[in-house]
Amino acid sequence: MPSQPQATPGTDGRAAPPRRYGHRPTMKDVAARAGVALKTVSRVVNGEPGVTADTAERVQDAITALGFRRNDSARILRKGRTASVGLVLEDIADPFSSALSRAVEEVARLHGSLLFTGSSDEDPAREEELALAFCARRVDGLVVVPAAGADHRYLAPEVHAGIAAVFVDRPPAGLEADTVLTANAAGARAGTAHLIRQGHRRIAFLGDSPGIHTAEERLRGYREAMAEAGLPVDPSWVSMGPTGPDRVGAALAAALAGPAPATALLTGNNRATLAAVRRLRALDRPVALVGFDDLEFADLLSPGLTVVAQDPAGLGRAAARLLFSRLEGETGPARLVELPTRLVVRGSGEVPPA
Amino acid sequence: MPSQPQATPGTDGRAAPPRRYGHRPTMKDVAARAGVALKTVSRVVNGEPGVTADTAERVQDAITALGFRRNDSARILRKGRTASVGLVLEDIADPFSSALSRAVEEVARLHGSLLFTGSSDEDPAREEELALAFCARRVDGLVVVPAAGADHRYLAPEVHAGIAAVFVDRPPAGLEADTVLTANAAGARAGTAHLIRQGHRRIAFLGDSPGIHTAEERLRGYREAMAEAGLPVDPSWVSMGPTGPDRVGAALAAALAGPAPATALLTGNNRATLAAVRRLRALDRPVALVGFDDLEFADLLSPGLTVVAQDPAGLGRAAARLLFSRLEGETGPARLVELPTRLVVRGSGEVPPA
DNA sequence: CGCATCCCTGACAACGTTGTCCAGTCCGTG
DNA sequence: CACGGACTGGACAACGTTGTCAGGGATGCG
CATH class of the missing domain: 3.40.50.2300 (Response regulator)
Structure with a gap:
């Protein structure tokens, strides 16, 4: 009876492998079933030379029958x-x-x-x-x-x-x-320069928390661009901190409120840009905006949103x-x-x- | 000399562990350095009881000195x-x-x-x-x-x-x-019903490829809603396939072109929604749109985009x-x-x- | 027909960890 | 002072795989 029908488990000499739930067949099991040595199974599994086609086939059959899959944890341990x-x-x-x-x-x-x-x-x-x-x-x-x-x-x-x-x-x-x-600083400089070219002289910067490298670099680029153009930077224009809607809203209000209100804005990251766009919506007065980091839908806004795009x-x-x-x-x-x-x-x- | 100063490496009896690049200290190394058995190191590392504070400290020192970190590959192999x-x-x-x-x-x-x-x-x-x-x-x-x-x-x-x-x-x-x-079908039904409530009778559905379960379910919901309202569905309104801009554009054109042009549109996923919004921009005639799956900026579009939001x-x-x-x-x-x-x-x- | 050679196969150790089990030590108690 | 118990520490095997090396069978050549 080569195709051994459903026999009562564990009653015949050539016992079926212990297929209890949670047990995985190992190379040892495969070797036993195929009637070869452990190492030969390893050779077959890894496609190493030195195994006759005949033996390899026997091993393959055993692998399929048992549902064997190599344990990469053990392999890793061995190989490094x-x-x-x-x-x-x-x-x-x-x-x-x-x-x-x-x-x-x-x-x-x-x-x-x-x-x-x-x-x-x-x-x-x-x-x-x-x-x-x-x-x-x-x-x-x-x-x-x-x-x-x-x-x-x-x-x-x-x-x-x-x-x-x-x-x-x-x-x-x-x-x-x-x-x-x-190139954060260079990017921020380019974004700021763009606003300056558009005729703006009072430009605000709304960035992420100090201590975050990208935030500081972008601030640096903003300052460089302003300095290059000979424009002063009013302290009320610059705000660094968490970029949640609330803080961004407050910072925006501050930048637009003072005696020298900003007419344009560079936002230091995606979240800040989104928050700013939402706030600016509610405003009557137009405020130009350049955002750092692209948004997938930036072209769908009206007017479209100019951005300094990074390449994640x-x-x-x-x-x-x-x-x-x-x-x-x-x-x-x-x-x-x-x-x-x-x-x-x-x-x-x-x-x-x- | 308990604190062994910088000696020429490899010249004293108690040789420093082979700190060659790429070698990681093992529990064995730690045990040797602390003068305890390997198992004791294991106990300390795993916070098992049965180690005096004194011994534990010696082991800890050795661990720090050697920069030991347990090899989880071996642990995994052992523990299952x-x-x-x-x-x-x-x-x-x-x-x-x-x-x-x-x-x-x-x-x-x-x-x-x-x-x-x-x-x-x-x-x-x-x-x-x-x-x-x-x-x-x-x-x-x-x-x-x-x-x-x-x-x-x-x-x-x-x-x-x-x-x-x-x-x-x-x-x-x-x-x-x-x-x-x-609940894809129910969601699509709700989205479609919304458009019907708005007065639309010719509604198009623009979904992902057939064979994708979500796409078919959403199509089903759309059809159910139309049937419930007693509205016929013109074949030209329904299109299933890849949701790239080109196919979406073509499908949209077809839905809006025929003798019974659609006045509203349900898009079957995010990409389709985006592509549709872009296309509709270029159109003169208003077409109502409901998108399946929310977009972070849906509120920023004008007019705002109504969506059937899922909860990923x-x-x-x-x-x-x-x-x-x-x-x-x-x-x-x-x-x-x-x-x-x-x-x-x-x-x-x-x-x-x- | 004998010997050398080559190819295939298998036994064994090792990777680094954890579980089991036993030996030794120290303390308190009778 | 002797004994029991609790507790600490260590030797050893095992997890499943791969590398090393040696043995055995078949083959080719002299």
Whole structure:
């Protein structure tokens, strides 16, 4: 009876493998069933040479029959390389993060690696917890978008032990490592210059919290552009802090209220831009707006929204490439890649009163 | 000399551990340095009782000095549970997916699990590849947004072996498993009914490719609402297919061109909504639009965009909860959770010619 | 027909951790 | 002072895989 019908389990000599729920067949089980040695199964599974077609087929049959799948945990333990990469973001639900994430995933896929992801929510402790958890899983490398105020010395032992680390969007603190940044200052300068070209002289800047590298760089670019044009900056125009609707509203009110009210506005990130657009809606007076970071629907607003566009996918791609180049043995000092921004001018009709 | 100063490496009897690059200290190294047994180190690392404060401190010192971090690969191999979950999405860069992903991450975090993520790009083969790769890593469970046309029988051996699987947004094919869906038909019916209440009688439906469960359900809801109101549906009004700008544009043109041109439109997903809004801009005649799935900026359009809002975070949360309940031992038949949609009416002024 | 050679196969150890179990120590009590 | 108990510490095996190495069978050549 070669096709053994449903027999009472456990009554025949050649016992069926213990198919109890939760048990996974191992190479040992496969070997027993195929009547070969464990190592031979390993050879077949990994496509190594040195197995006759006949034997290989027997093994394959056993694998299929048992539903065997190699346990990569054991493989990892033995081989040292895990073929996985950890990605620590601010918040995966954010369009910037998710685009970056997708790009990293793409490159990882090309290199046969899987991706762990986690969101830090801008909390340094959470960032560290995530990064170290990934390290404990022995990821080959890490891509980290640093949380504000994080100190990356905690990664030194890991990096020393051979885990590659690349930082994106913001530079690391207390650690030398490959880094990919947006040209924040240059972008903000370009955005501000655009407003100046449009005839504005009183321009406000509404950015994210100080301590966040990108926020400070963008502020710097704004100040540089103003200085270049010989324009003074009234303190009431500049506001840095959380970019929730309330604070943005208050800051906007302040910038527009004083004796020298701003006629134009540069917002320092997506959330601020959205909040500002909503507020400006309610206003009677036209206020020109340039936002840092593109919005998918910026062209649908009326008037269209001019933005300083970053390239989150480009950042992710660049970071992942740096990472894998390290994993492939690249040595040498830490590298810094800076990606340019692109000024996307839309809705040219919103020129304000001169 | 208890605090051994910087000696020439490798010259003293008690040799410093081989700190060559890429070598990680193990519990064995820590034990040797602390002068205790390996198991004692394990106890300290895991906070198990049975170690005097004095010994524990010596071990801790050795851990810090060597920069030891437990190798979770080995731990996983030994313990069987990996404290990790795999998430297969359509495209993490998509707002729907990333919101869902964030919610799953949140629940996983509460349960002390890490998250593998991967994008299938609506390709069943890629979905399978990802899911099985996660299984080979012995994730405890999987959350899968099925790709169109996927057959999930490939997961049967894994599920049988004890890996929990939960499906989100679309039901599995060929496999019984916990599933979380949006009330797609009901939502589309509500959206359509809204347009009917507004006085429209010729309403078009522009959905995603047939074969995608959500697309078909939404089409069904649309047809139900029309039938309920006793309204005929002209074939030229209904179009299913990829939701890129070109096809959407063509479909829209067809719906508006015939002898019975539509005066209103229900779009079946985000991308279609965006494409439709862009096209309608260029038109002279007003066409009412209700979109399936909310857009963050829907209120900023003029007129505001009425949508049938889903709850991607809710889907993710529900799916993750089902998953972890299984991991905690919940048995019993597959469960189906259906989350309601919410009709968000905006811009009431777009009533068309009666 | 004998010997060398090559190819296939299998036994064994090791990866780093945790569970089991036993030996030793220290204390209090009778 | 002897004994029991509690508690600390350590030796050993096991998780499932892969690398090393050696044995055995078939084949080719002299």
